[in-house]
Amino acid sequence: MTYTPTVQKTIELLQTLVGFDTTSRESNLGLIEYVRDHLQALGIPVRLSYDAEKRKANLFATLGDPKARGIVLCGHTDVVPVDGQAWDTNPFKAHIADGKIYGRGAVDMKGYIAASLAMVPAFMNSDLKQPLNIGLTYDEEVGCIGVQTLIRDLAEAGIHPAGCFVGEPTGMQVMTGHKGMRVTRCRVRGLEAHSSMAPEAVSAIEYAARLIEKIRTMALQIQKDGPFDPMFKIAHGTMQTGVIHGGTAPNIVAKDCEFIFDCRTLPQGNSDALIQQIQEHAEMLKVEMRKFSADADISFETISNSAPLATPEDAPITYLGTSLVKNNLLGRVSFATDAGWLHKAGIPCVVVGPGDIAVAHKPNEYIEISQLEQCLGFMDRLRDRMTQEVLLK
Numbered sequence: 425m426t427y428t429p430t431v432q433k434t435i436e437l438l439q440t441l442v443g444f445d446t447t448s449r450e451s452n453l454g455l456i457e458y459v460r461d462h463l464q465a466l467g468i469p470v471r472l473s474y475d476a477e478k479r480k481a482n483l484f485a486t487l488g489d490p491k492a493r494g495i496v497l498c499g500h501t502d503v504v505p506v507d508g509q510a511w512d513t514n515p516f517k518a519h520i521a522d523g524k525i526y527g528r529g530a531v532d533m534k535g536y537i538a539a540s541l542a543m544v545p546a547f548m549n550s551d552l553k554q555p556l557n558i559g560l561t562y563d564e565e566v567g568c569i570g571v572q573t574l575i576r577d578l579a580e581a582g583i584h585p586a587g588c589f590v591g592e593p594t595g596m597q598v599m600t601g602h603k604g605m606r607v608t609r610c611r612v613r614g615l616e617a618h619s620s621m622a623p624e625a626v627s628a629i630e631y632a633a634r635l636i637e638k639i640r641t642m643a644l645q646i647q648k649d650g651p652f653d654p655m656f657k658i659a660h661g662t663m664q665t666g667v668i669h670g671g672t673a674p675n676i677v678a679k680d681c682e683f684i685f686d687c688r689t690l691p692q693g694n695s696d697a698l699i700q701q702i703q704e705h706a707e708m709l710k711v712e713m714r715k716f717s718a719d720a721d722i723s724f725e726t727i728s729n730s731a732p733l734a735t736p737e738d739a740p741i742t743y744l745g746t747s748l749v750k751n752n753l754l755g756r757v758s759f760a761t762d763a764g765w766l767h768k769a770g771i772p773c774v775v776v777g778p779g780d781i782a783v784a785h786k787p788n789e790y791i792e793i794s795q796l797e798q799c800l801g802f803m804d805r806l807r808d809r810m811t812q813e814v815l816l817k
Contacts, residue, residue, distance in 0.1 A: 438538035439518040442527035448502040451479040473577035480562040482574040487556045493586035494555030499537040500564030503529035509787035524790040531779035535791040536591030567728020571762040575769045586816035587741040590763040591777030598745040599775040601756040604732035606695040609725045615717035616679035628681035629670045655756045661689045691734030731764030741772040
């Protein structure tokens with residue numbers, strides 16, 4: 425099939441981006457440095473902001489005055505693992521068939537990044553009334569970590585974008601909100617003993633189970649009493665325990681147990697209040713445990729904390745987004761995105777991008793080329809509007 429030069433460039437860029445294994449446990453520097461070199465070769469200044477180990481980096485590029493309030497096209501560079509998945513093709517070598525591009529990250533969300541990069545020359549050759557920015561982040565898939573580093577870097581540099589389109593796959597529909605997600609590790613320390621002496625020991629597994637039951641009870645209460653938001657497929661917040669490890673043998677009372685649970689709260693919800701309830705229950709359990717062992721303990725550690733998003737339906741960024749997709753349909757996504765932290769930092773956001781989230785994170789992940797074409801149309805309309813007026817102030 426014959427495609428326009430911009431669509432063909434998008435396909436080529438996507439093939440290159442898929443070729444970088446940017447699974448969250450790996451470095452993303454290969455991809456970031458490729459994009460940096462690509463943009464710098466076009467004369468575009470680029471900022472990188474690194475994690476503490478300098479293994480990963482965010483990228484922020486500006487077409488125009490970096491101090492002026494511009495519009496950001498933002499995407500994350502990391503992808504989820506392919507371990508244990510039955511792929512029909514090499515997940516890190518893009519495969520094109522039946523109008524689709526297959527590969528890990530093709531839809532989530534390297535397709536959007538490729539489209540953004542392919543549109544750069546068109547934006548450069550236009551008389552933009554405000555800057556256009558490209559923002560790429562690391563470690564979104566493990567808790568929207570990189571975007572928080574990016575926000576700090578922009579603040580220190582005095583860069584204050586006027587608005588942002590986060591290009592997660594939404595079928596090119598504008599989404600104004602998503603839930604927050606907080607992931608917590610709980611460690612329980614008991615007192616081990618031979619299982620025949622269980623009444624004189626403290627089973628870390630059993631006390632962990634009592635905390636897990638507390639979490640389950642709270643989840644059922646939220647499901648019953650809300651709060652509710654009918655714009656979400658699951659209209660209430662959720663809590664669940666996803667991982668548990670503990671014990672060493674059937675005939676030993678377990679000394680240690682740990683589990684990981686998550687809280688997904690509506691934008692008007694409060695994960696701090698939920699965690700506090702669990703911690704208060706843990707304090708009561710510790711009183712029981714320490715009757716047998718002064719060293720018994722229960723501790724909590726926040727692994728990741730993704731901020732919720734709630735952009736008003738009448739916000740300028742919402743109006744702009746709907747005008748560019750050419751319909752007034754609004755929705756909310758069930759997954760967390762970088763938009764939550766960006767919005768909390770004072771950068772108005774909506775989520776809108778090509779592809780279907782239902783095929784993300786699965787074997788044979790793909791994006792339809794027709795969706796990339798729609799995304800390029802969205803960006804070209806943005807470019808045209810930016811030559812006429814300052815869209816966001």
